[in-house]
Amino acid sequence: MRANLPIDETGLWDDLMALAALTDADRPWTRRAFSPMFLEGRAFVAERMRDAGLAVRIDTAGNLIGRREGRTEDAKTIVIGSHSDTVPDGGRFDGTAGVMAGIAVARSLTRHGAKLDHAFEVIDCLAEEVSIFGLSCIGSRAIAGQLSEEQLTRSEPTGEILAAAIDRMGGDVDELDTAKRDDIAAYLEMHIEQGPVLQDERRDIGIVTAIAGITRIEIVIEGRADHAGTTPMTLRQDALVGAAAAVSVIAKDARRRAAAGHGHFVATVGEFRIEPNAANVVPSRVTLLLDARAEERGFLQGFVEELRPLLTRAMSGTATRISEFRILSDALPALSDPRLLDVLEDASGALGLTTHWMASGAGHDMAWFSRIAPSAMIFIPSKDGRSHTPDEWSEPGEIAAGAAVLYEAVLRLDKALA
Amino acid sequence: MRANLPIDETGLWDDLMALAALTDADRPWTRRAFSPMFLEGRAFVAERMRDAGLAVRIDTAGNLIGRREGRTEDAKTIVIGSHSDTVPDGGRFDGTAGVMAGIAVARSLTRHGAKLDHAFEVIDCLAEEVSIFGLSCIGSRAIAGQLSEEQLTRSEPTGEILAAAIDRMGGDVDELDTAKRDDIAAYLEMHIEQGPVLQDERRDIGIVTAIAGITRIEIVIEGRADHAGTTPMTLRQDALVGAAAAVSVIAKDARRRAAAGHGHFVATVGEFRIEPNAANVVPSRVTLLLDARAEERGFLQGFVEELRPLLTRAMSGTATRISEFRILSDALPALSDPRLLDVLEDASGALGLTTHWMASGAGHDMAWFSRIAPSAMIFIPSKDGRSHTPDEWSEPGEIAAGAAVLYEAVLRLDKALA
Numbered sequence: 001m002r003a004n005l006p007i008d009e010t011g012l013w014d015d016l017m018a019l020a021a022l023t024d025a026d027r028p029w030t031r032r033a034f035s036p037m038f039l040e041g042r043a044f045v046a047e048r049m050r051d052a053g054l055a056v057r058i059d060t061a062g063n064l065i066g067r068r069e070g071r072t073e074d075a076k077t078i079v080i081g082s083h084s085d086t087v088p089d090g091g092r093f094d095g096t097a098g099v100m101a102g103i104a105v106a107r108s109l110t111r112h113g114a115k116l117d118h119a120f121e122v123i124d125c126l127a128e129e130v131s132i133f134g135l136s137c138i139g140s141r142a143i144a145g146q147l148s149e150e151q152l153t154r155s156e157p158t159g160e161i162l163a164a165a166i167d168r169m170g171g172d173v174d175e176l177d178t179a180k181r182d183d184i185a186a187y188l189e190m191h192i193e194q195g196p197v198l199q200d201e202r203r204d205i206g207i208v209t210a211i212a213g214i215t216r217i218e219i220v221i222e223g224r225a226d227h228a229g230t231t232p233m234t235l236r237q238d239a240l241v242g243a244a245a246a247v248s249v250i251a252k253d254a255r256r257r258a259a260a261g262h263g264h265f266v267a268t269v270g271e272f273r274i275e276p277n278a279a280n281v282v283p284s285r286v287t288l289l290l291d292a293r294a295e296e297r298g299f300l301q302g303f304v305e306e307l308r309p310l311l312t313r314a315m316s317g318t319a320t321r322i323s324e325f326r327i328l329s330d331a332l333p334a335l336s337d338p339r340l341l342d343v344l345e346d347a348s349g350a351l352g353l354t355t356h357w358m359a360s361g362a363g364h365d366m367a368w369f370s371r372i373a374p375s376a377m378i379f380i381p382s383k384d385g386r387s388h389t390p391d392e393w394s395e396p397g398e399i400a401a402g403a404a405v406l407y408e409a410v411l412r413l414d415k416a417l418a
Numbered sequence: 419m420r421a422n423l424p425i426d427e428t429g430l431w432d433d434l435m436a437l438a439a440l441t442d443a444d445r446p447w448t449r450r451a452f453s454p455m456f457l458e459g460r461a462f463v464a465e466r467m468r469d470a471g472l473a474v475r476i477d478t479a480g481n482l483i484g485r486r487e488g489r490t491e492d493a494k495t496i497v498i499g500s501h502s503d504t505v506p507d508g509g510r511f512d513g514t515a516g517v518m519a520g521i522a523v524a525r526s527l528t529r530h531g532a533k534l535d536h537a538f539e540v541i542d543c544l545a546e547e548v549s550i551f552g553l554s555c556i557g558s559r560a561i562a563g564q565l566s567e568e569q570l571t572r573s574e575p576t577g578e579i580l581a582a583a584i585d586r587m588g589g590d591v592d593e594l595d596t597a598k599r600d601d602i603a604a605y606l607e608m609h610i611e612q613g614p615v616l617q618d619e620r621r622d623i624g625i626v627t628a629i630a631g632i633t634r635i636e637i638v639i640e641g642r643a644d645h646a647g648t649t650p651m652t653l654r655q656d657a658l659v660g661a662a663a664a665v666s667v668i669a670k671d672a673r674r675r676a677a678a679g680h681g682h683f684v685a686t687v688g689e690f691r692i693e694p695n696a697a698n699v700v701p702s703r704v705t706l707l708l709d710a711r712a713e714e715r716g717f718l719q720g721f722v723e724e725l726r727p728l729l730t731r732a733m734s735g736t737a738t739r740i741s742e743f744r745i746l747s748d749a750l751p752a753l754s755d756p757r758l759l760d761v762l763e764d765a766s767g768a769l770g771l772t773t774h775w776m777a778s779g780a781g782h783d784m785a786w787f788s789r790i791a792p793s794a795m796i797f798i799p800s801k802d803g804r805s806h807t808p809d810e811w812s813e814p815g816e817i818a819a820g821a822a823v824l825y826e827a828v829l830r831l832d833k834a835l836a
Binding site for chain 1: 611612613618630632634644646648650653658659661665666676686689692695699701709711736780781803804
């Protein structure tokens with residue numbers, strides 16, 4: 001890694017830690033979208049934007065935007081985005097590292113007296129994490145014109161609807177259409193990897209080729225509730241035994257597919273509920289939620305198509321059956337723009353940083369921006385791949401390196417793009 | 419099945435249905451121990467006892483006892499017992515069939531002018547089902563002198579302690595020692611099978627050789643929480659995948675042991691909880707509760723001793739480990755008295771009823787009486803083996819047949835016993 005980066009590493013780190021310190025006191029690190037603490041965080045981000053020479057506004061969708069005009073009238077905008085909200089009991093880097101890196105880029109542009117033809121913006125997208133409204137990427141959906149009327153009327157547990165909450169964040173839902181953008185020349189996002197690959201491969205920068213598509217499937221396995229003391233083993237229809245066979249074969253099949261050379265592929269049973277869940281009753285029913293992600297759409301479709309017969313075979317002999325097999329959601333992969341990827345690779349190389357081309361298994365605001373503009377992402381290493389936990393960690397130098405790649409890429413894109 | 423039984427089949431059935439009708443209105447059939455509805459049920463049982471010629475009292479442990487004196491002074495007592503409390507959302511037969519059968523026997527004794535040398539009692543044991551105090555068989559434990567000081571101070575969710583609740587049921591915990599019995603010549607209990615064996619074997623009466631010992635083991639399987647989208651399949655430590663391997667091998671091993679010719683053996687994972695149980699997080703931890711029951715103590719011990727290495731082998735390759743393996747409870751099998759079993763077999767045969775000798779996988783009050791007196795049980799068929807559900811069902815004729823076996827057995831025991 002190069003020592004002399006065009007980024008104020010210490011300033012960036014200090015800003016990031018100061019933002020992280022704005023946490024719900026009883027459970028660090030928590031700054032949930034729409035909460036009072038979130039607004040405190042936003043006020044800090046806005047102040048740092050202003051300090052970096054950016055003009056600050058909140059768009060009608062509640063996104064916080066810091067802008068620097070370009071020299072060319074009517075030139076489009078180069079955007080660096082990410083988010084400042086966190087999951088509950090999350091870390092100090094997810095999202096915030098990207099926002100603060102954007103601000104550090106703005107500061108370097110000012111310090112180095114850079115004159116850009118394009119306008120430049122840093123966007124702190126509203127509510128990227130799954131929010132109390134059961135929805136993620138609220139701000140970036142709106143920028144892509146994809147926040148629906150139905151979604152705007154969803155309510156959280158105390159009854160507030162999303163539209164009202166966006167207004168409370170400084171938005172103006174009556175004028176939501178004006179948040180939709182058609183002036184973005186390029187969208188860049190830096191994010192922590194949230195996985196162990198860069199650490200394991202000892203690379204500085206992940207060049208993110210795509211955000212994996214995500215298919216979620218609810219599977220219900222039915223057996224029969226019987227007395228656990230009195231029902232002979234041969235007469236049971238134990239739904240947990242059926243579900244165990246299903247979980248085992250899903251893991252085995254996913255390992256096989258992940259090794260098949262079709263890019264990123266993972267499948268996880270993360271939610272699993274048994275009924276009646278009593279010590280002396282043979283389980284009658286298991287509901288499990290399968291989350292499958294793939295870089296290649298066709299490869300994911302193949303997995304889903306072959307899954308049910310695979311499970312049925314694995315469960316044969318358990319006297320249980322699949323009573324429900326329902327695709328709950330099915331998001332397409334989002335591809336990075338190849339030209340932007342080349343610029344990010346070149347920028348990394350110029351800085352003496354090593355790269356690894358990879359897909360993102362997690363969703364990001366970039367997926368929504370990619371619908372309306374050339375977009376791309378980079379990853380920086382996550383210690384042991386830990387994320388969404390207080391253990392989340394990236395080194396100050398790793399974050400500064402990512403910000404430096406963004407800085408170099410912005411300079412190159414300003415010249416290369418119309 | 420013989421048509422002409424020495425029991426008033428219709429009267430017994432009507433009594434049983436009248437008792438069942440005393441249920442919490444919103445969730446039939448529910449008459450939880452210590453509830454107001456339980457006291458209503460008890461009042462009805464007491465009235466039916468009196469009607470059958472029994473003198474009614476409540477002992478200091480809160481057991482409801484109907485007694486008929488014998489001709490021989492100082493002769494011991496022949497007891498028929500079971501319980502009138504139910505599980506939540508239970509059936510109309512579990513426990514109550516045995517109590518009402520005992521009362522029907524008393525009525526037949528009176529009607530036939532039988533003169534017994536022994537005293538005869540019907541005992542409605544307090545709180546056989548696991549109660550709000552987290553304890554089962556409260557009344558029969560006390561009769562066996564096994565209700566501990568610690569247990570008496572346990573409290574239920576609203577704060578009442580067990581000792582106060584027993585007093586509220588008509589008991590007198592200050593004099594609890596007097597509930598302990600040393601005058602029982604024989605204890606008999608009729609219960610629904612709660613399993614499908616008698617139905618499948620087309621037999622009228624189960625001659626219960628033993629109540630299986632029950633060992634409950636809590637097993638915790640640890641993996642590591644990782645992002646389900648970003649963590650490659652090869653780098654995961656998925657606790658659910660480890661637990662699935664464990665559940666499968668437990669079921670397989672239990673089927674093998676159940677077929678090995680060592681009497682009743684079952685093993686069930688009935689409680690199963692995963693953490694964090696979120697769609698996008700690789701499961702970090704699974705806690706499962708294993709309930710294993712066997713007629714032969716040594717056979718159960720062998721299962722428990724070989725279990726941990728068996729699980730470790732099955733989980734190898736899943737990168738998960740067993741972090742806890744804790745025996746939560748370990749109840750010895752309770753053996754029926756062989757002489758009583760022969761009497762029950764003879765009584766069945768004399769009535770033209772077919773029998774099947776079997777162990778009970780479920781616990782019963784008999785297990786506690788067997789510590790202080792010769793004891794034995796019979797089962798009557800349960801439709802499809804269903805129990806602890808509103809579907810619970812036994813035919814009027816099946817219940818009357820069981821009561822008739824008790825009646826014949828009481829007459830024979832009165833002659834045979836000292």
